[in-house]
Amino acid sequence: MAKAPVLTPQAEDFPRWYQDLINKAELADNGPVRGTMVIRPYGYSLWERMQQEMDARIKKAGAQNAYFPMFIPQSYLTKEAEHVEGFAPELAVVTHGGGKELDEPVVVRPTSETIINEYFSKWVQSHRDLPLLINQWANVVRWELRPRVFLRTTEFLWQEGHTAHATYEDARAYASRIHTDVYGDFMTNVLGIDVVLGRKTARERFAGAINTLTLEGMMGDGKALQMGTSHELGQNFAKAFNTTYQLQGAEREYVWQTSWGVSTRMVGGLIMSHGDDSGLRVPPRLAAVQVVVLAIKGDDAVLAKVREIGAQLEAAGVRVVVDDRTDTPFGRRAVDWELKGVPLRIEVGPRDLENGTAMLVRRIAGGKEPVATDSLATLVPGILEEDQALLLRQSRERREARTVDVASIEEAVEAAATGWGRISWADLGPEGEAKLAEQGVSVRCIVAADGSVPATDDQDGNIAIVARAY
Amino acid sequence: MAKAPVLTPQAEDFPRWYQDLINKAELADNGPVRGTMVIRPYGYSLWERMQQEMDARIKKAGAQNAYFPMFIPQSYLTKEAEHVEGFAPELAVVTHGGGKELDEPVVVRPTSETIINEYFSKWVQSHRDLPLLINQWANVVRWELRPRVFLRTTEFLWQEGHTAHATYEDARAYASRIHTDVYGDFMTNVLGIDVVLGRKTARERFAGAINTLTLEGMMGDGKALQMGTSHELGQNFAKAFNTTYQLQGAEREYVWQTSWGVSTRMVGGLIMSHGDDSGLRVPPRLAAVQVVVLAIKGDDAVLAKVREIGAQLEAAGVRVVVDDRTDTPFGRRAVDWELKGVPLRIEVGPRDLENGTAMLVRRIAGGKEPVATDSLATLVPGILEEDQALLLRQSRERREARTVDVASIEEAVEAAATGWGRISWADLGPEGEAKLAEQGVSVRCIVAADGSVPATDDQDGNIAIVARAY
Known part of the structure; x- marks a missing residue:
């Protein structure tokens, strides 16, 4: 089910x-x-x-x-x-x-x-x-x-x-x-x-x-x-x-x-x-909480370990929170941190203690794997930077995949149904812009042919980026 | 004159x-x-x-x-x-x-x-x-x-x-x-x-x-x-x-x-x-600018020296500003920093360079003396803490000097003309408080006999502090 x-x-x-x-x-x-x-x-x-x-x-x-x-x-x-x-x-x-x-x-x-x-x-x-x-x-x-x-x-x-x-x-x-x-x-x-x-x-x-x-x-x-x-x-x-x-x-x-x-x-x-269907994903450099260390159960040994890991990460310059609220079911807490998009979860239960490992759950890249607890403080900063770069790459790839070159008002409106259109500003002009506006599509900005910010509207090769907008 | x-x-x-x-x-x-x-x-x-x-x-x-x-x-x-x-x-x-x-x-x-x-x-x-x-x-x-x-x-x-x-x-x-x-x-x-x-x-x-x-x-x-x-x-x-x-x-x-x-x-x-008659005095721990290093004149050697001192102080963890606006008369800039209450001024002119010193002007304690420039970074943090303590001491001394024990409404009003009065709250009570209010004097707070915060108004020995207030 x-x-x-x-x-x-x-x-x-x-x-x-x-x-x-x-x-x-x-x-x-x-x-x-x-x-x-x-x-x-x-x-x-x-x-x-x-x-x-x-x-x-x-x-x-x-x-x-x-x-x-x-x-x-x-x-x-x-x-x-x-x-x-x-x-x-x-x-x-x-x-x-x-x-x-x-x-x-x-x-x-x-x-x-x-x-x-x-x-x-x-x-x-x-x-x-x-x-x-x-x-x-x-x-x-x-x-x-x-x-x-x-x-x-x-x-x-x-x-x-x-x-x-x-x-x-x-x-x-x-x-x-x-x-x-x-x-x-x-x-x-x-x-x-x-x-x-x-x-x-x-x-x-x-x-x-x-x-x-x-x-x-x-x-x-x-x-x-x-x-x-x-x-x-x-x-x-x-x-x-x-x-x-x-x-x-x-x-x-x-x-x-x-x-x-x-x-x-x-x-x-x-x-x-x-964001995705599981919630938010917060870029590590922005996140007020970059890592949450979760105690799966309230055993003394587990609680001691999550606090120890928390202190080690904090000393390594990581913004970390220890979640030891074991009177709330673990599953509910895990879903909540996932919704909130905290980049990394480190989950510790009694069995992990025996193995000297913790479960590292990656909210941004996805996936989870057991990691030796004594290597966490060295590993985590690098993973956070990796995930930061991944979010930017995904954002760029989406933009590139969903942006198309168009040559007419009709094509521009069609492009705007799923993404952005790029059209010559010399061809579109203020009149074309007005026609697009009637269909709820606007010129978001004008960029130069090489992608830079043009000095004027009528610079040769200027491109209008058109889209529906919030 | x-x-x-x-x-x-x-x-x-x-x-x-x-x-x-x-x-x-x-x-x-x-x-x-x-x-x-x-x-x-x-x-x-x-x-x-x-x-x-x-x-x-x-x-x-x-x-x-x-x-x-x-x-x-x-x-x-x-x-x-x-x-x-x-x-x-x-x-x-x-x-x-x-x-x-x-x-x-x-x-x-x-x-x-x-x-x-x-x-x-x-x-x-x-x-x-x-x-x-x-x-x-x-x-x-x-x-x-x-x-x-x-x-x-x-x-x-x-x-x-x-x-x-x-x-x-x-x-x-x-x-x-x-x-x-x-x-x-x-x-x-x-x-x-x-x-x-x-x-x-x-x-x-x-x-x-x-x-x-x-x-x-x-x-x-x-x-x-x-x-x-x-x-x-x-x-x-x-x-x-x-x-x-x-x-x-x-x-x-x-x-x-x-x-x-x-x-x-x-x-x-x-x-x-x-504040005093020359302007504000900002406590060092609060000050956004703890020290200003002023170039008296615009010689290259002077400008190089003030920037060097600025960098040394910054490295020592001091919040410092370098004032090299030598197209504004030095006297005007000095008065301005005094008005703004920056705790320390370090003034450097051509003659100071020859001596390897700078003039250290203390806004809070008052006075000025030449100091070897290479000792500034070690000296300054200690002087700032001294001045911080001095402000608190002056504040305490003023309060103690201008607070008097009083025993009647009349004495309380008289005390409030120049400072604070201390009167038994059991004796004053809400009715005495209302009478004081008619003369523009209010009960600022109730403290216990030992100076602590009392748990209730009617605790034995409670003192009302009365004053005029902003």
């Missing part, structure tokens, strides 16, 4: 598999206000590790953390015309505070370009104040009509970088640096997702930007997820907020700006990239 | 000195919505270090981080009667979202007991789910009529812990553990503030708690600041939200709960505890 699957199989219903996994692995719950979410401890540990890795890279890129108020006067939003048009439909508005109706309603930040520019315009005086490189870890609110946990939520957590530069070139170079050295490096080498780096079309740009750089990942069902964006804002916000610096003499020049962000949406991307 | 002071002297006008320091050291700005604040990078670096140190201690106490939505249905707040009475006047209310008026208005969390209990009531089933130990780093909103940066702001950042336990004793022990091992240890040994640990009177308790433990610090002007609190919630929220667990058999029992928090208010406490 076959066991009933713990999750709806991916092949049967991918969205339901996603929701099942989030429930069963205790990653998140729906919040009481429509579209909000409760991030449970295990889900939050994934975000916390993302924050740590990202924060180190952001600081290395020279940006400093700060914090701006989440309440923004409504009048700020209207200063940049495209920006307000883009965000107005999604705003949450506070009309009452301290028991009284407010004179001017305030909005809860959907993003912070406006309030940050209000302060940049005070802080920036001379070229010595530039570049000004600020990052903020915060919650933001965009009212969602079709919410989905982690992917589209009314409130989400993110980092938003905001910078001001003396020249167009400097701003452009910084937006690109964040795109590749911070986001690209993190997603590829920590998340193990083979993201494609490209530029957005004018249609898909951030409201108020002159250029948006994006990172697109292919999910397990072949759809695309925008994992992060880095924008060149030009002088749009600088003009709206009069953010200027003094040149030689008395003349003043508007600053050139960038903004860039990634959010808890990445947790959704992680799940849909690496 | 005396130099004009950079800050209003403390003795002249303490509140103005505080505001001057915050502006000049670039710690924070007022936000556009009344009562909100912008935390600037240097101010945020203090909070970030507080978070790191606190987070490690919270995790060591077994709590896990999670994240709950900031939007709470208004109906949740009303479920616990005292709680809603306490918070209703301070709420910010969202009435519109996504361009429409909401069916039920939502409040922005002033604290999260209600929404967290809604989920605890789903997650807790059996005694195996207990204790449930959750912490959250978040922003909260309490509409402030008399805002003051860091001390009382409409939006502030904090951590809030929320736990559920099987028994009264277990909850009580955990609230106490957070009070002493997490908050007390952090404030004493990292912030260098000689806080007094005690219990709040019924009048000063958290809205919905059966007992509130507090940590009170004496500021530079002799007033008190509540630096953090840990509450026993009894079964109040459990009953309001039906948070129960199964006993042997089918019977169910309400859980016993705690909640506890510290906020960006601690940054204000740090400033007012250790």
Whole structure:
């Protein structure tokens, strides 16, 4: 008799598999206000590790953390015309505070370009104040009509970088640096997702930007997820907020700006990239728990051994948890760790003790084998790196296998049913893009013929990558 | 001719000195919505270090981080009667979202007991789910009529812990553990503030708690600041939200709960505890920048030397910054680092190079002397620990010098003009407390005769500490 699957199989219903996994692995719950979410401890540990890795890279890129108020006067939003048009439909508005109706309603930040520019315009005086490189870890609110946990939520957590530069070139170079050295490096080498780096079309740009750089990942069902964006804002916000610096003499020049962000949406991307029918698979470099050492039974000798192995692995620099909750059946605990996607399980029972071995169960590569316990501390770090590389390779292979070259709108729509299409951007153009949009397919990004990020949309040989997207 | 002071002297006008320091050291700005604040990078670096140190201690106490939505249905707040009475006047209310008026208005969390209990009531089933130990780093909103940066702001950042336990004793022990091992240890040994640990009177308790433990610090002007609190919630929220667990058999029992928090208010406490007329003094264990190495002039040899010293100190585990911005006058940079309270400055000019020395300037102990550059890496860590101890000693000495034993309401009010009064709680009682309150003096906490935290208000020999407070 076959066991009933713990999750709806991916092949049967991918969205339901996603929701099942989030429930069963205790990653998140729906919040009481429509579209909000409760991030449970295990889900939050994934975000916390993302924050740590990202924060180190952001600081290395020279940006400093700060914090701006989440309440923004409504009048700020209207200063940049495209920006307000883009965000107005999604705003949450506070009309009452301290028991009284407010004179001017305030909005809860959907993003912070406006309030940050209000302060940049005070802080920036001379070229010595530039570049000004600020990052903020915060919650933001965009009212969602079709919410989905982690992917589209009314409130989400993110980092938003905001910078001001003396020249167009400097701003452009910084937006690109964040795109590749911070986001690209993190997603590829920590998340193990083979993201494609490209530029957005004018249609898909951030409201108020002159250029948006994006990172697109292919999910397990072949759809695309925008994992992060880095924008060149030009002088749009600088003009709206009069953010200027003094040149030689008395003349003043508007600053050139960038903004860039990634959010808890990445947790959704992680799940849909690496998850399988048994649950999540967490890349070892990201995992808050890389190895769990399980006591199969509560014998004193077994308990002593799992604790000893735990201590040895910890000393070897491995993030390890010892599961000695032997009043809960072993099978239930094993399934739970599998659902949670902890890369390695080391299982120890009375019989293993006799043999001087433990069962090593590999969640990512699959399979299990007995291993001499005294070799674990030397073996495990190498296996974790192997599994990290394997996830990236699987992600790349899926993307390559499910991406096809196409030459017409019809072919593009067909490709998007199972994966991504690649089509000449010169042939497709904004009109073709509009036609695709009518069928729910979008241009995820434009890449150069050699796969690099093109400097302009109309560079020779530019390719549009088209797909359905979350 | 005396130099004009950079800050209003403390003795002249303490509140103005505080505001001057915050502006000049670039710690924070007022936000556009009344009562909100912008935390600037240097101010945020203090909070970030507080978070790191606190987070490690919270995790060591077994709590896990999670994240709950900031939007709470208004109906949740009303479920616990005292709680809603306490918070209703301070709420910010969202009435519109996504361009429409909401069916039920939502409040922005002033604290999260209600929404967290809604989920605890789903997650807790059996005694195996207990204790449930959750912490959250978040922003909260309490509409402030008399805002003051860091001390009382409409939006502030904090951590809030929320736990559920099987028994009264277990909850009580955990609230106490957070009070002493997490908050007390952090404030004493990292912030260098000689806080007094005690219990709040019924009048000063958290809205919905059966007992509130507090940590009170004496500021530079002799007033008190509540630096953090840990509450026993009894079964109040459990009953309001039906948070129960199964006993042997089918019977169910309400859980016993705690909640506890510290906020960006601690940054204000740090400033007012250790600041002087030249600016802030940051305790070395907290400081994001423990040492700054300054090039007095831009000679190649000087620049090479400051970078070399910087690298040596970094290798010795010191958090160091090299200031080689020699296009800004040295005097201006020196004053700026002094304002920011970086514990040690190492200043290097051409003449120092000849002597093989650098000028070591001690911000905390005061004074400066030339030191052989090749001994810096060995000397500095010890000096930093000395200065850390000195700050705590100065904090303790101030508290002892400005605390007096009093025996009547009149004497208590007089003591509170310059510091703290200690009065028998049996003699004062709730009626005396009410009389003190009419004159702006409050009971900050009750301590036992031996200085420990008393188990009850009416324990023999209990002392009330009375003061004016921020």
